Amino acid sequence: MSWQQIRDTKKKQLAEAIPADWRDPALKQKMLDAGYVNTREYLDTILPEAETQITRLGLAELARKIAAGELTAVGVATAFCHRAALAHQILNCCVEIFFDEALARARELDEFYASHGKTVGPLHGVPISLKDQVDLVGKDSSIGYCALFGKPAAKNAVLADLLLAKGAVFYVKTTVPIAMMCTETESNLMGYTYNGVNVNMSSGGSSGGEGALIGAGGAVLGFGTDIGGSIRIPSAAQGLYALKPSTGRISYMNVSNSYAWQELVPSAIGPMGTSLEDVNLMFRLIVEAELWNTDPKVLAIPYKPLDSFGDKPRFGFWTDDGVKTPQKAILRCLNAVEQKLQAATYETKTINFDLQPKLLDTIGKVFGADAYEEIATTLAQTGEPDLEQVRNLVVKEGIDKPLDVTQWWQVSREVYECKQEFYAAWKKWGVDVLICPIWWTAGCKPYTSSMPRYTAPFNITDCACVVVPVGRVDSARDGDADWNKMPVCVQIVARRSEEEKALYAAGIVDKLVNG
CATH class of the missing domain: 3.90.1300.10 (Amidase signature (AS) domain)
Structure with missing residues (x-):
């Protein structure tokens, strides 16, 4: 196929991955006609109130309510899938959409909870979004290239497996620029990704799809990568909290990359979210999993509790x-x-x-x-x-x-x-x-x-x-x-x-x- 045919095929696949009653090709224009440039604010006015309330919760609160039986994994997954579907149609922020799989996973988690009276882990039923390059079995990691379309990953990233073991639900992967080497997010495969809090602005890059989706409320927390600012720039553009760790604190194993084996200035992977509490919680969960026993590049540095820093920092x-x-x-x-x-x-x-x-x-x-x-x-x-x-x-x-x-x-x-x-x-x-x-x-x-x-x-x-x-x-x-x-x-x-x-x-x- 030509690159244009690949692009068109990709667009068609994404459109068809969204349930018919969630599709609206005119949604962006309707938002502008209503006087909004902030997608988060606009979606709050058109989504069902129950879904809006769910998607306003932070990660820690979502996990607590699911564990207490106040929310179901299916209800939470539905709310975030719906909001992500609408956000994507406005911002062009998702490169892989698999809501059916997410809802099937959520049903399994609800069945486990009903049978055992407990969660599978601290992220039980919490939807987590992933930057395109985080490998998932059966999903492309096209990293902005038409040439990598239709070449699904054979194994999960080590980080993805950990999140699944903790109970997370995956539902989308988010857009990146070509080779992930740009501070804006555009590719021939996907086009341009716009800002989740001001559609007239760039979402930043290279984790721009992630920033836009979280900024619009379509995710509570996700993962980006950073080799020159690619977590920090999109997070700043959408007013998010985020951690760009040093290399080796969070596993990068089975995460697709451009210049994959360049190790002088390696890329780092880290969480992006809507609160500092959530970012720290996610970092702690990952470090305490001791992935240095799986990934030889992970540093064997235990998590240091924040309350252990007694002196005032300068x-x-x-x-x-x-x-x-x-x-x-x-x-x-x-x-x-x-x-x-x-x-x-x-x-x-x-x-x-x-x-x-x-x-x-x-x-x-x-x-x-x-x-x-x-x-x-x-x-x-x-x-x-x-x-x-x-x-x-x-x-x-x-x-x-x-x-x-x-x-x-x-x-x-x-x-x-x-x-x-x-x-x-x-x-x-x-x-x-x-x-x-x-x-x-x-x-x-x-x-x-x-x-x-x-x-x-x-x-x-x-x-x-x-x-x-x-x-x-x-x-x-x-x-x-x-x-x-x-x-x-x-x-x-x-x-x-x-x-x-x-x-x-x-x-x-x-x-x-x-x-």
């Missing part, structure tokens, strides 16, 4: 890289966070992050090491066209052919030296965590993506990062009318493998700012 602030100065609303919110911390007697200081340009230059060499060969070769299999925003991120000036092994070793040295310089600087800063912007605008308009200047430095240094919403754009005082009401998020950055410290510090910020 907060460093990096607010402007001097090239892309953040919008007024972002700077205002960062300043408000610092003032609240100071009022609560936490130590804060401004950080001079003059190493950032070197980190960006070096990670660019890693991204561009094969001179775009893998992406170009895969695109050529079906003749699908290149996308400029992907090429702009991946192609590195000065690398016009794949690096040879000696050149790659030199890049390896540069990456290691960058890490040494960064952690030496951190020691001099004398802080426990950094608080920084994620992007220089509160989300971005479609087709305006560029190098993720505020997030990529923490990939090459393998830091642990937590996303926390801290405000919204108020055009009356901030200007930027097109961004009015868009969420403002920050990232709380800790050193490598200090996820619990980042979560602890994020909890302090979240309580001070959001109550």
Whole structure:
């Protein structure tokens, strides 16, 4: 098939996977005609009240109500499948839809509960969404390529098997850009994915489908991946909480990827959700499963309870890289966070992050090491066209052919030296965590993506990062009318493998700012 035929076949399959009485090709226009740009708000007005109430609950509360017999797994699955179906028709956020399987799984869980009087695990009946690349048996992991359509996975990701064992229900996989190498989400296979809280904006990338779906309330929690900002940017664009862990804290085994065996700056996988409590709960469940006994790349680091951090953390602030100065609303919110911390007697200081340009230059060499060969070769299999925003991120000036092994070793040295310089600087800063912007605008308009200047430095240094919403754009005082009401998020950055410290510090910020 041509890539156009593959695209059309995919669209048809997705449409047919949605129950007929949930289909409405005019839904997006109806939303706009009703005066809404926020899909979450609009869906609350058209869904049954009982379903709206279910999809407003957090993960922990859903699990508690199911365990108490107050909700059924089928009822919860139906509510989230319905909402996801509508969200997809507005935002184009799902690449795999399998509601029938989800409802069958939910019925099995309800039968188990009825027979045994208990749940199968702490996630019993909780719907979990997955970024496209998380392998599930019988489902494609096309990662934005037409060439990978119709090539289902033969085994589940180790993470997916763990979630199933804990009782989770899978129902969708979400969209990604070509090769997952873009800060927006578009592919020839699926088209463009829009923002769940403002349909005129980008959902971010590369976990943009995940961000859009959760932002619209079509999922309570899901998993994204991050090699340059791909969890943090979509989470910020939709006002979510999220964890970008260091590599090796959460299993990546049997998760499809571009540049799959590139290990200088590996991708990390982590949860995205609507509350910090849920993100921490999911991280704890995963780490306590000791997947280092299954996946040799997982670090054997036990979970450290957040209440074990006795001393007050010291907060460093990096607010402007001097090239892309953040919008007024972002700077205002960062300043408000610092003032609240100071009022609560936490130590804060401004950080001079003059190493950032070197980190960006070096990670660019890693991204561009094969001179775009893998992406170009895969695109050529079906003749699908290149996308400029992907090429702009991946192609590195000065690398016009794949690096040879000696050149790659030199890049390896540069990456290691960058890490040494960064952690030496951190020691001099004398802080426990950094608080920084994620992007220089509160989300971005479609087709305006560029190098993720505020997030990529923490990939090459393998830091642990937590996303926390801290405000919204108020055009009356901030200007930027097109961004009015868009969420403002920050990232709380800790050193490598200090996820619990980042979560602890994020909890302090979240309580001070959001109550």
